[in-house]
Amino acid sequence: MKFLLSLCTLLITIASSQSQNIKILEKLTNLPVAGAVIFNDSKVTSTTSDIDGVVSLDMFSFEEVIYVEHLLYQTSSLKVSEIVNKTIFLTSKIEGLDEIVISASKFQQNKRDIPQKIISISAKSIAFSNPQTSADVLEGTGNVFIQKSQMGGGSPMIRGLSTNRLLITVDGVRMNNAIFRGGNLQNVISIDPFIIHNTEVTLGAGSVVYGSDALGGVMSFYTQKPQLSSSDSLYFKGNAVARYASANKEKTGHIDVNFGLKKWAFLTSVSFTDFDNLRMGSYGPIDYIRPEYVQTVNGSDVVVPNENPLVQVPTGYDQINFLQKVHYEPRENWTFDLGLYYTTTSDYARYDRLIRYKGDNLRSAVWNYGPQRWFMGNLQVTKLSSNSNLYDKIQATVAYQNFQESRMDRDFNKPDKNIREEAVDALSANLDLEKQLGARTELFYGLEYIYNKVTSTGIEEDVVTGILVPTISRYPNGSDWQSVAAYSSLKFKPNPKFVLQTGIRYNQVIVNADFTENNVYLNLPYSTTKINTGAFTGTAGVNWNPNEMLGLKLNASSAFRAPNIDDIGKVFDSEPGSVVVPNDNLKPEYAYGLEFGVKLNFENSVILDMATYYTFLDHTLVRRDFTLNGDSEIVYDGQLSNVQAIQNAAESRIYGFEVRMLVKVTDALKLKSHYNIIGGKEQDDAGETTPLRHAAPQFGATHLVWQKDKLQLDAFANYNSELSNNQLAPSEQEKGYMYALDANGKPYSPSWYTLNLRTQYQFNAAVSLTASLENITDQRYRPYSSGISAAGRNLIIALKYTL
CATH class of the missing domain: 2.40.170.20 (TonB-dependent receptor, beta-barrel domain)
Structure with missing residues (x-):
């Protein structure tokens, strides 16, 4: 009877551990990691964490080794049974060397593959820097100089060029229009910094993908x-x-x-x-x-x-x-x-x-x-x-x-x-x-x-x-x-x-x-x-x-x-x-x-x-x-x-x-x-x-x-x-x-x-x-x-x- 009771308890524990979700968190900040891929040795079975870092492991067995992979974090491997407190912590890579960028071709590419220099800033970085406008977001990239003629403004300068010689896009759509001028512009403040997921600044010409105006750089807001x-x-x-x-x-x-x-x-x-x-x-x-x-x-x-x-x-x-x-x-x-x-x-x-x-x-x-x-x-x-x-x-x-x-x-x-x-x-x-x-x-x-x-x-x-x-x-x-x-x-x-x-x-x-x-x-x-x-x-x-x-x-x-x-x-x-x-x-x-x-x-x-x-x-x-x-x-x-x-x-x-x-x-x-x-x-x-x-x-x-x-x-x-x-x-x-x-x-x-x-x-x-x-x-x-x-x-x- 004791044996059956112990066996039932074990089965219930295993079922409970597998039926409940776990969280993927960044080690230093305890912030959720969205888009982490979890897979087994065969890579046949896989799943992905949601925006809150939550993922279900129902598809994996209790003693199975799983791998947790994300481009911005070091890959982690462990058994499902070794997960403590239903949480897996990931250690960030320094600077995100394998970061994904979109602006170079309109589709996702590995940043390592791009011959041009692209500076990225994430929503997490934006929230920490606490910018008042999106002009301040650009300034935070470190390669964009911002000029202001008034407080309600912010005109970017990149590599000696500015205004209508730079291109601004929002979710892939160009903001530059027929009356963008050579004088200072403040259109960038129309973009709400609270809702930016990430910003990519392409330094140098971007005319092949984006056409006229992209002489000195492209500022892409997503x-x-x-x-x-x-x-x-x-x-x-x-x-x-x-x-x-x-x-x-x-x-x-x-x-x-x-x-x-x-x-x-x-x-x-x-x-x-x-x-x-x-x-x-x-x-x-x-x-x-x-x-x-x-x-x-x-x-x-x-x-x-x-x-x-x-x-x-x-x-x-x-x-x-x-x-x-x-x-x-x-x-x-x-x-x-x-x-x-x-x-x-x-x-x-x-x-x-x-x-x-x-x-x-x-x-x-x-x-x-x-x-x-x-x-x-x-x-x-x-x-x-x-x-x-x-x-x-x-x-x-x-x-x-x-x-x-x-x-x-x-x-x-x-x-x-x-x-x-x-x-x-x-x-x-x-x-x-x-x-x-x-x-x-x-x-x-x-x-x-x-x-x-x-x-x-x-x-x-x-x-x-x-x-x-x-x-x-x-x-x-x-x-x-x-x-x-x-x-x-x-x-x-x-x-x-x-x-x-x-x-x-x-x-x-x-x-x-x-x-x-x-x-x-x-x-x-x-x-x-x-x-x-x-x-x-x-x-x-x-x-x-x-x-x-x-x-x-x-x-x-x-x-x-x-x-x-x-x-x-x-x-x-x-x-x-x-x-x-x-x-x-x-x-x-x-x-x-x-x-x-x-x-x-x-x-x-x-x-x-x-x-x-x-x-x-x-x-x-x-x-x-x-x-x-x-x-x-x-x-x-x-x-x-x-x-x-x-x-x-x-x-x-x-x-x-x-x-x-x-x-x-x-x-x-x-x-x-x-x-x-x-x-x-x-x-x-x-x-x-x-x-x-x-x-x-x-x-x-x-x-x-x-x-x-x-x-x-x-x-x-x-x-x-x-x-x-x-x-x-x-x-x-x-x-x-x-x-x-x-x-x-x-x-x-x-x-x-x-x-x-x-x-x-x-x-x-x-x-x-x-x-x-x-x-x-x-x-x-x-x-x-x-x-x-x-x-x-x-x-x-x-x-x-x-x-």
Whole structure:
């Protein structure tokens, strides 16, 4: 009887152990590991952990040896009977050497196989860094320099190129549109950092896969995906975040919920942020302080003293982000994904225009951007396994986007307020395919079509009488921009140590602009213009890893940027006393680049990743003096202004060196550091050479990170070198109001540093607290080319609750 009782107890114990789920967790953080693959010796039986790291082992026997594998963690093996507390802990690999990336070909590839340098940042890293906007997310990659003209902004610079020479994508759809300009852009802040799953920044040209604009790099944002249920019951997960920052009195709330069934899943996300005026640091150049500002009192403009000259008035604004996703998986390897994205800001001041003086008085009473609105509807169909002779994997994407922006400005004690509003309707369709041609060869190819329609209006309002009259618009109303392209890329991997990738793309771009409405004011010698131009671009690169210690990359590429509506048809005041007018005689600009990289890995304890590059930009589109009907000056917004236009009037040479270092001091303690050196010259048609405008100063950061159990600490320093007056581009030298003044009274960009401390504590599976003290020594600094000073000492606290 005792024997039977013991046998029954054993059988019940075994059954119980197998019928209950286990959790896969990261060893140092206790965070769940999603996507871990569990298999036996034969590899016939396998399963995968869900988003919470949960997996059932019912398919394995009690004494069977199982293997737990994940690209970012060391493979673990053990018997089912050896699992303690229903938990398996995985140890992370240093830096995720076998990391998967998507942006290089639109399909998943091993990062080791890509000849270009790609920097990835995960949702976990984003949550720890606690960024206020997605511009701050990019800055956290270590290779992207961020310029800001106002707090509601963030214009990326990569390897000496910026704005419309860089491409932004969201879930595979390009955000760049027909009015992306050469001046600083803030569209990236429309992407909600709370809902980003991962970000990939491709350094260098990406025109073969992404077409026009991808000259200096591609910034790919991938948002969270709805999660299906792994059982017959409903899967539910939700997150709520509350955050406060002291420097701009930020108040942020975020919530997202996921409902998952067997074949259907739904994800909803909402974020709201309210920013007050930004306080700069106490110690630094006095040129940056804000001693006074303009207020309108009883219909009159008056200059009032700033109670606290360290507070930049006005810089506050608020923003709301909404996302709705639907995922449908009718059967294995078939997925349908619908995404709806919407974001809007309040009006916000362009701070760099409000600190300009005209003589002894502030020039502007009002200079605001209206609400920046972005909507996208995106439908993506993916099939990941096929017996077709044409493809193994196929992905079709169609998207509609609507962009809205506006500008409102009025000079001090002047009644006329200029209001200019723009909108772009953007349609796109992409077909991307992958085919395994053999054991060593993969083919990626695809087609793309893009259509943009631009609406632009101009109104002049008399703020005293309320009378509205039409005026010149920023862009030719009703203009359109189209792109048709086909591309192909081949990956050849003769052995695990060597990879060759090459590709080619052909792009045809058609631009139509009608200046009939604006000719009432401009009297152009033409009423319409059309650009119909094509471009071939190509890339070829090798990645050689002869052993575990050494990795070499060599990549050559060409890229192009076709003129858009902003280039050929924009009318705006580029600087005090100058106006940019349309130019119908433009050609594409071409970039030819070469990059060489070396990675040294000393037993996963020390990693050095270095790269050097050179880019030649031909037919560079730049702003230069121009004549309109023989006149070098015209009256614009009531002021006699020098005439300028965008022209193919220069060539540029850009070069640089990047280094990243990671040292594993102990399992818990790591030292990370990165540094960027960028140089460049621009030569005009007359042979005059000047510094490159968007070549950032040398910049870098060093982090000392300690991570153990539920606690993570990061003590780090950010630093920038100086750019003297003669190192500034001529256009920057003319913006004395933005820069500090040297001993000779000339503008320059001083060096700066900040010391910072960041921590995160995971109380339990549901609650975590992230806190940062940034710029501890309260430095007053302004990043190069920025019109607003960065935050002074700043305490940021975020509380996250997960259901």
